[in-house]
Amino acid sequence: MVVYNFAAGPAVMPKPVIQQIQTELPSLNGSGMSIMEISHRSPAFDAIIQQAEARLRHLMAIPDDYAVLFMQGGGTGQFAAAPLNLATKHHHIAVLDSGQWASRAAAEAKRLGIAADVLATTKPDHYRHLPTMPEALAQDTYDYLHLCLNNTVEGTAYTTLPEHGDTPLVADMSSNICAQRYNVSDFGMIFAGAQKNLGPAGVTVVIVKRALLSDVEAVPSALDYTLFDKKNSLYNTPPVFAIYALNLTLGWIEDLGGIDAMEKRNREKSSKLYAFLDRSKLFHNYVEPRDRSLTNVVFNTGDADLDQAVVDAAAAQGLMNLKGHRSVGGLRASLYNAMPLAGVDALIDFLTQFEKEHEYYVQR
Amino acid sequence: MVVYNFAAGPAVMPKPVIQQIQTELPSLNGSGMSIMEISHRSPAFDAIIQQAEARLRHLMAIPDDYAVLFMQGGGTGQFAAAPLNLATKHHHIAVLDSGQWASRAAAEAKRLGIAADVLATTKPDHYRHLPTMPEALAQDTYDYLHLCLNNTVEGTAYTTLPEHGDTPLVADMSSNICAQRYNVSDFGMIFAGAQKNLGPAGVTVVIVKRALLSDVEAVPSALDYTLFDKKNSLYNTPPVFAIYALNLTLGWIEDLGGIDAMEKRNREKSSKLYAFLDRSKLFHNYVEPRDRSLTNVVFNTGDADLDQAVVDAAAAQGLMNLKGHRSVGGLRASLYNAMPLAGVDALIDFLTQFEKEHEYYVQR
Numbered sequence: 189m190v191v192y193n194f195a196a197g198p199a200v201m202p203k204p205v206i207q208q209i210q211t212e213l214p215s216l217n218g219s220g221m222s223i224m225e226i227s228h229r230s231p232a233f234d235a236i237i238q239q240a241e242a243r244l245r246h247l248m249a250i251p252d253d254y255a256v257l258f259m260q261g262g263g264t265g266q267f268a269a270a271p272l273n274l275a276t277k278h279h280h281i282a283v284l285d286s287g288q289w290a291s292r293a294a295a296e297a298k299r300l301g302i303a304a305d306v307l308a309t310t311k312p313d314h315y316r317h318l319p320t321m322p323e324a325l326a327q328d329t330y331d332y333l334h335l336c337l338n339n340t341v342e343g344t345a346y347t348t349l350p351e352h353g354d355t356p357l358v359a360d361m362s363s364n365i366c367a368q369r370y371n372v373s374d375f376g377m378i379f380a381g382a383q384k385n386l387g388p389a390g391v392t393v394v395i396v397k398r399a400l401l402s403d404v405e406a407v408p409s410a411l412d413y414t415l416f417d418k419k420n421s422l423y424n425t426p427p428v429f430a431i432y433a434l435n436l437t438l439g440w441i442e443d444l445g446g447i448d449a450m451e452k453r454n455r456e457k458s459s460k461l462y463a464f465l466d467r468s469k470l471f472h473n474y475v476e477p478r479d480r481s482l483t484n485v486v487f488n489t490g491d492a493d494l495d496q497a498v499v500d501a502a503a504a505q506g507l508m509n510l511k512g513h514r515s516v517g518g519l520r521a522s523l524y525n526a527m528p529l530a531g532v533d534a535l536i537d538f539l540t541q542f543e544k545e546h547e548y549y550v551q552r
Numbered sequence: 553m554v555v556y557n558f559a560a561g562p563a564v565m566p567k568p569v570i571q572q573i574q575t576e577l578p579s580l581n582g583s584g585m586s587i588m589e590i591s592h593r594s595p596a597f598d599a600i601i602q603q604a605e606a607r608l609r610h611l612m613a614i615p616d617d618y619a620v621l622f623m624q625g626g627g628t629g630q631f632a633a634a635p636l637n638l639a640t641k642h643h644h645i646a647v648l649d650s651g652q653w654a655s656r657a658a659a660e661a662k663r664l665g666i667a668a669d670v671l672a673t674t675k676p677d678h679y680r681h682l683p684t685m686p687e688a689l690a691q692d693t694y695d696y697l698h699l700c701l702n703n704t705v706e707g708t709a710y711t712t713l714p715e716h717g718d719t720p721l722v723a724d725m726s727s728n729i730c731a732q733r734y735n736v737s738d739f740g741m742i743f744a745g746a747q748k749n750l751g752p753a754g755v756t757v758v759i760v761k762r763a764l765l766s767d768v769e770a771v772p773s774a775l776d777y778t779l780f781d782k783k784n785s786l787y788n789t790p791p792v793f794a795i796y797a798l799n800l801t802l803g804w805i806e807d808l809g810g811i812d813a814m815e816k817r818n819r820e821k822s823s824k825l826y827a828f829l830d831r832s833k834l835f836h837n838y839v840e841p842r843d844r845s846l847t848n849v850v851f852n853t854g855d856a857d858l859d860q861a862v863v864d865a866a867a868a869q870g871l872m873n874l875k876g877h878r879s880v881g882g883l884r885a886s887l888y889n890a891m892p893l894a895g896v897d898a899l900i901d902f903l904t905q906f907e908k909e910h911e912y913y914v915q916r
Contacts, residue, residue, distance in 0.1 A: 191583070197789065201588055220557075225559070228753065262774070390791030410775075509594075
């Protein structure tokens with residue numbers, strides 16, 4: 189049975205990448221040693237981490253005055269690292285609350301003694317659209333404005349950015365990095381866990397404008413951007429295997445034509461699924477069309493038991509992990525870079541058939 | 553050519569573990585999904601992380617009132633996490649400076665605003681023996697006493713612990729966890745990066761007495777022991793692949809008879825190498841015999857160029873990564889659990905031959 193994995197992350201990876209990892213697992217470049225066994229200070233790993241950085245710089249067109257860091261601790265680590273490293277002048281950040289992860293970023297900053305103003309929230313509307321700035325952003329007030337560019341749980345994504353004047357933007361790009369085109373120089377800092385579009389869990393990409401960095405005190409070294417920049421992400425032992433897998437995944441994205449090609453594919457996949465949902469009488473997506481995510485399509489039948497029946501029947505046909513996030517329920521299909529169009533077609537076929545077999549529910 | 557990897561970490565892993573990972577990489581348990589692709593909230597991963605914890609508890613005889621956590625950020629992350637979580641009463645820790653890593657732990661605590669008293673250091677003696685407590689440890693003064701149990705760079709290890717009264721011990725066990733027997737209840741907290749004896753880099757084991765934990769504030773969530781304990785290490789996305797590989801490595805240790813069997817093997821391997829070094833006229837180990845490490849054997853010829861010639865000639869014969877740590881130079885053979893006795897025999901044969909071919913140096 190062909191299996192399609194719609195998990196929100198950790199998520200589907202490109203088959204050729206998995207195959208290459210498998211092939212060379214016992215012996216990297218004929219060395220007789222596994223990638224899992226080699227030193228992070230070896231020439232072999234140096235070539236890998238340098239290639240990963242070069243590939244990411246090329247793919248995302250990252251300007252030279254931005255550092256590219258590979259850290260540990262995931263998005264949650266960055267919810268702390270961003271305010272600790274960047275909120276050094278005003279000790280005050282602004283947040284647009286577009287969903288659970290933006291809200292968690294605000295909470296983590298506060299936990300660390302940094303004031304966090306939620307300027308707008310769409311929580312009362314169940315986050316079915318993105319918050320807009322209520323008025324012009326106060327200048328010289330905030331160290332940065334935090335945005336979650338793609339809301340994995342709620343199925344929304346920013347395509348145009350809010351006006352932010354001179355206040356830097358910090359962007360959580362965890363679920364759509366390299367899946368659609370953004371202009372890096374619009375941001376002061378971008379971060380993303382690898383486990384959705386870039387490889388396995390265990391490494392987090394940080395892209396930060398060097399002009400925003402300073403020598404910070406009282407920040408754990410493992411979260412210190414300046415230190416990691418100075419040491420090329422090798423201050424301490426990095427997650428070697430995860431960086432290696434990330435590098436191969438970036439190579440696969442290059443081979444397929446880069447981010448613009450990925451965005452085209454992702455737009456094709458998601459448009460097809462949204463078009464089906466908009467036609468369906470059983471399955472509904474309630475997200476404001478202009479705010480719909482390319483990578484995470486949320487939907488439901490309006491009946492929690494029936495949603496569960498969909499998850500189970502789909503899994504029996506190899507369409508895995510369609511359950512919505514535990515905080516919102518319903519259904520979700522994550523269509524990251526590595527999900528082929530064939531997976532979306534198979535999903536639509538399945539949902540069409542399921543709908544036919546459950547006409548009773550539609551007619552209620 | 554058979555390759556033996558003497559790297560200090562990331563380091564050699566058991567061949568059967570690498571083989572199993574390779575075999576099941578494209579499809580875990582016949583799921584059609586790679587371990588790299590599965591959700592950390594899936595039943596499949598739940599079984600893995602629970603088994604890893606159970607195995608570690610069994611192997612190390614960890615009492616029930618200790619939490620076992622899987623974190624990110626390595627030993628460096630723990631140099632911060634330990635004082636942030638545990639130095640909450642006195643904001644003051646004590647350190648025995650047995651080498652580079654103990655010294656770094658003290659520096660990191662200070663960086664975070666926690667006072668760190670170095671009670672004794674053997675730095676003037678080039679760390680060739682372990683520091684002993686100059687006098688009884690002042691009671692009700694320090695939140696804990698930090699020890700680096702095995703000094704990877706300097707080739708020393710504690711076998712008996714210093715008197716510490718009621719002050720908890722915090723032990724960096726990064727390079728000899730599961731390689732020799734310690735009594736967990738002698739410690740308040742133990743931590744270890746996986747990349748020496750437990751698997752690939754990217755996951756850090758923390759074993760902490762729950763009675764020492766409190767609800768801490770202003771600690772990054774990614775480093776919060778109480779939070780990780782409450783959430784069974786699944787507060788955020790963990791390094792799934794690294795935990796999976798660690799679990800397999802623990803299974804391999806079990807299969808070989810557990811920690812006592814490992815210690816026996818490691819003692820046999822290191823004794824053989826130390827015996828050779830003590831006989832050699834060219835190669836010398838200067839560590840006080842009672843403080844010698846089981847897992848990291850440092851030695852040198854006294855001539856940096858000749859040391860480099862050894863590294864190169866050994867590599868040509870498949871004996872890899874014998875270079876000493878860049879801070880001390882010389883040579884080092886790391887003999888972690890996964891290094892077979894045959895590797896040590898091959899190394900001794902090579903060194904014997906090298907010595908014969910370089911009699912000139914000996915006679916100088």
